[in-house]
Amino acid sequence: xxxxxxxxxxxxxxxxxxxxxxxxxxxxxxxxxxxxVQYPNQGLQLLLKYTSAATLVxxxxxxxxxxxxxxxxxxxxxxxxxxxxxxxxFCAVSAQGGxxxxxxxxxxxxxxxx
Amino acid sequence: NAGVTQTPKFxxxxxxxxxxxxxxxxxxxNSMYWxxxxxxxxxxxxxxxxxxxxxxxxxxxxxxxxxxxxxREFSLRLESAAPSQTSVYFCASREGQFYGYTFGSxxxxxxx
Numbered sequence: 001x002x003x004x005x006x007x008x009x010x011x012x013x014x015x016x017x018x019x020x021x022x023x024x025x026x027x028x029x030x031x032x033x034x035x036x037v038q039y040p041n042q043g044l045q046l047l048l049k050y051t052s053a054a055t056l057v058x059x060x061x062x063x064x065x066x067x068x069x070x071x072x073x074x075x076x077x078x079x080x081x082x083x084x085x086x087x088x089x090f091c092a093v094s095a096q097g098g099x100x101x102x103x104x105x106x107x108x109x110x111x112x113x114x
Numbered sequence: 115n116a117g118v119t120q121t122p123k124f125x126x127x128x129x130x131x132x133x134x135x136x137x138x139x140x141x142x143x144n145s146m147y148w149x150x151x152x153x154x155x156x157x158x159x160x161x162x163x164x165x166x167x168x169x170x171x172x173x174x175x176x177x178x179x180x181x182x183x184x185x186r187e188f189s190l191r192l193e194s195a196a197p198s199q200t201s202v203y204f205c206a207s208r209e210g211q212f213y214g215y216t217f218g219s220x221x222x223x224x225x226x
Binding site for chain 2: 009032034036041042043044045046049051090094099100101102104105106107
């Protein structure tokens, strides 16, 4: 079985501050991990993915995430928040045991203050 | 590229009415999926089609049916709508199991 937990349903940062969105996963086999972003009234858009290559993955819009097997984590970071980063962010995990169909976390809403 | 196109974008139904949500993708993807999104619940898989001619149940299939009409199109049908089916519905497709999804823009359904 696979599962994913996103710590914090809301994260608030000031413009220019570090963004850190937390994701922990559970999987009995090597996982594939994804981060998606959802802007208001839109569908989800893939930010980045980890599929067993480099553990530090760079995505679009300056975001990156690091796969840490020992901590079962895949936290999303961005050095400097921009107002346009305000959105809902979803972490997802897929693995062989789940037929590689992703299980999504409940999402974290990123609020950016001027 | 249009990507994944969903119709309609909004719909209001009365309890007991039926409707079909349409989804089409133009990326030649084999796999297509239907999810529902409810506040604080993330995305939950309703049905999926790993390839043309096959469909399988997801986490929350009750009250829904699907049809993979051809490689491009995957429809979701509510036979007798219930207020619990009020949600935002997303269709998605992907090239293969190691790839991320491409999502449509969603259908916001309200059942009264």
